[in-house]
Amino acid sequence: MKRRTFLTAGAAALAGSVLPAHSARAGKARGRVVVVGGGFGGATAAKYVKLLAPEVEVTLVEQNREYHTCPFSNLVLGGELPLSGVRHGYGALSSRYGVRVVHSAAAQVGEGKVVLADGSEVAFDRALVSPGIDFHFDKMPGYSAALAEKIPHAWKAGAQTALLRRQLEAMPDGGTAVILPPANPFRCPPGPYERAGMFAHYFKKAKPRAKVLILDAKEKFSKQPLFEEGWALHYGEMIEWRSAEAGGKAEALDAKTMTVETEFGEEKADVINYIPPQRAGQIAHDSGLTEGDWCPVNTITFESTLRPGVHVIGDSCVAAKMPKSGFSANSQGKAAAAAIVRALSGEEPIAPSFANTCYSFVTPSHGISVAAVYRSDGKAIQSVEGAGGVSPKEAGADFRRREADYARGWYRAITADMFY
Amino acid sequence: MRDDKTAFGGCGFFGGFLRRVAVAAAVLAVCAPAGAEGVGRGALLSFSCAACHAPAAATGNGGIPSLEGRGAGFIAAALRDFQSGASESTVMGRIAKGYDDDEIDAIAAYLGRKAQ
Numbered sequence: 256m257k258r259r260t261f262l263t264a265g266a267a268a269l270a271g272s273v274l275p276a277h278s279a280r281a282g283k284a285r286g287r288v289v290v291v292g293g294g295f296g297g298a299t300a301a302k303y304v305k306l307l308a309p310e311v312e313v314t315l316v317e318q319n320r321e322y323h324t325c326p327f328s329n330l331v332l333g334g335e336l337p338l339s340g341v342r343h344g345y346g347a348l349s350s351r352y353g354v355r356v357v358h359s360a361a362a363q364v365g366e367g368k369v370v371l372a373d374g375s376e377v378a379f380d381r382a383l384v385s386p387g388i389d390f391h392f393d394k395m396p397g398y399s400a401a402l403a404e405k406i407p408h409a410w411k412a413g414a415q416t417a418l419l420r421r422q423l424e425a426m427p428d429g430g431t432a433v434i435l436p437p438a439n440p441f442r443c444p445p446g447p448y449e450r451a452g453m454f455a456h457y458f459k460k461a462k463p464r465a466k467v468l469i470l471d472a473k474e475k476f477s478k479q480p481l482f483e484e485g486w487a488l489h490y491g492e493m494i495e496w497r498s499a500e501a502g503g504k505a506e507a508l509d510a511k512t513m514t515v516e517t518e519f520g521e522e523k524a525d526v527i528n529y530i531p532p533q534r535a536g537q538i539a540h541d542s543g544l545t546e547g548d549w550c551p552v553n554t555i556t557f558e559s560t561l562r563p564g565v566h567v568i569g570d571s572c573v574a575a576k577m578p579k580s581g582f583s584a585n586s587q588g589k590a591a592a593a594a595i596v597r598a599l600s601g602e603e604p605i606a607p608s609f610a611n612t613c614y615s616f617v618t619p620s621h622g623i624s625v626a627a628v629y630r631s632d633g634k635a636i637q638s639v640e641g642a643g644g645v646s647p648k649e650a651g652a653d654f655r656r657r658e659a660d661y662a663r664g665w666y667r668a669i670t671a672d673m674f675y
Numbered sequence: 676m677r678d679d680k681t682a683f684g685g686c687g688f689f690g691g692f693l694r695r696v697a698v699a700a701a702v703l704a705v706c707a708p709a710g711a712e713g714v715g716r717g718a719l720l721s722f723s724c725a726a727c728h729a730p731a732a733a734t735g736n737g738g739i740p741s742l743e744g745r746g747a748g749f750i751a752a753a754l755r756d757f758q759s760g761a762s763e764s765t766v767m768g769r770i771a772k773g774y775d776d777d778e779i780d781a782i783a784a785y786l787g788r789k790a791q
């Protein structure tokens with residue numbers, strides 16, 4: 256890249272840029288920040304601390320060398336994208352932004368230091384933890400962590416996504432794929448229903464007699480009227496949803512016979528996608544950051560209410576009413592980065608605002624969304640009244656196509672904001 | 676770039692836009708001139724915008740416009756038009772309603788800070 260090209264691109268890039276100028280930094284901020292987990296929350300936070308305060312040393316501890324986004328992984332299941340289409344690397348975070356990236360599992364966040372799996376330590380003045388979710392593997396009779404190799408959750412993207420895709424490909428025409436979504440709260444409330452549409456999208460082309468059966472632990476779900484409208488329009492009877500009360504609640508799984516037991520009888524399946532109930536990532540439990548399943552935080556700074564100096568963001572933290580989404584984690588990552596930089600400069604925190612838009616695909620060209628703007632009232636995060644909401648019903652094909660296009664635009668923008 | 680197997684490096688899903696993002700992002704990170712706002716309110720209100728509005732080099736057929744080069748006046752007017760419904764939109768109307776007049780001005784001033 257020639258220097259002149261850089262400068263031209265730079266000049267164009269300055270105005271209207273959402274990225275903070277280096278000048279926006281708090282000049283006095285000094286210190287060491289360790290971020291655990293390089294996903295939607297952690298990658299964003301690591302980058303923004305460096306942008307806001309280049310003098311601060313930032314170390315990102317991430318166990319994997321590559322990150323697969325859950326967003327758009329349902330398109331992989333639907334055969335619309337290769338797995339590489341949701342894969343990202345950490346190279347730019349280190350080479351372009353000066354984040355020190357350490358690929359290792361973190362064992363624990365100790366006092367003033369993060370202890371890595373091999374026993375080595377990374378010292379910090381402030382830590383930020385964004386480890387995502389882990390599962391309760393023991394809540395469903397007949398299921399176990401080991402059985403995830405036969406009954407994939409695909410609720411962390413990567414090998415699990417590839418496995419579930421292979422199972423769909425191997426399924427006979429006329430077969431049934433069962434999806435078992437968990438009760439609230441869980442990662443990505445509309446995710447299981449987007450997934451049902453992507454299964455059906457693939458079946459419609461490759462196995463037109465196949466069925467998608469959703470046996471739900473809930474009575475209703477996110478964007479339900481919009482999903483149901485879209486399913487009827489594109490897939491007719493192919494997708495069936497049963498609420499918990501209507502016999503949807505699964506009571507046991509049998510991996511040998513591939514059956515799901517419900518109150519109303521047994522369902523035979525060719526593919527079972529059981530999405531177990533969830534909790535904060537294991538390291539949060541091992542580091543004294545949890546109360547029950549999740550991590551309580553100050554909703555302005557995302558500092559743990561249990562451990563001063565340690566911030567928790569993303570799926571692991573309690574940020575209701577924000578949903579557990581990648582967009583939320585990204586939004587919280589920036590707020591926490593600003594709070595950390597201000598704290599390191601000896602400044603008082605200022606209240607951030609957050610946004611979330613969750614796009615879902617019904618088909619690759621039929622998108623729907625739910626959006627909201629959020630503020631913290633100091634205790635909890637509230638959605639701003641009169642704003643937000645879901646896409647209109649009966650909006651027409653053009654509106655749906657635009658939202659599908661915007662979903663792709665969102666994916667590019669947010670992954671650029673995290674990684675590039 | 677580092678890795679041909681990543682989404683933007685090799686598979687062609689999003690074309691080879693990474694290289695262009697890289698340039699814009701690197702320049703932003705190292706060359707942006709001084710401003711006075713600190714890690715302030717305008718910045719905190721505006722950070723969410725970047726989740727959908729990418730640097731110009733990173734926007735593609737998705738159709739979400741970049742905000743690069745837009746001045747404060749343009750951004751404030753656009754937000755108010757989305758809010759009132761004067762501009763038709765899919766999602767921006769729902770989002771713009773989440774900000775009051777004063778906040779719209781703070782967002783516009785921050786995003787438009789280099790255009791004056």
Ligand SMILES: Cc1cc2nc3c(=O)[nH]c(=O)nc-3n(C[C@H](O)[C@H](O)[C@H](O)COP(=O)(O)OP(=O)(O)OC[C@H]3O[C@@H](n4cnc5c(N)ncnc54)[C@H](O)[C@@H]3O)c2cc1C
Pocket residue numbers: 291292293294295296297316317318319322324325326327328329359360361362385386387388409410411442443446536537538568569570571579580581582583584612613614615
């Ligand atoms: C099918 C599906 C579709 C989705 N679609 C959308 C969508 O369209 N839009 C949206 O906004 N959200 C979506 N989501 C939700 C989104 O993926 C999550 O909300 C988001 O990933 C949460 O970010 P996080 O930083 O909390 O966790 P993650 O992104 O999961 O990141 C956690 C990281 O921490 C690392 N880690 C964990 N423990 C350790 C440790 N001890 N040491 C080192 N590293 C560790 C992990 O390897 C991982 O890289 C979807 C989710 C699913 C399952």
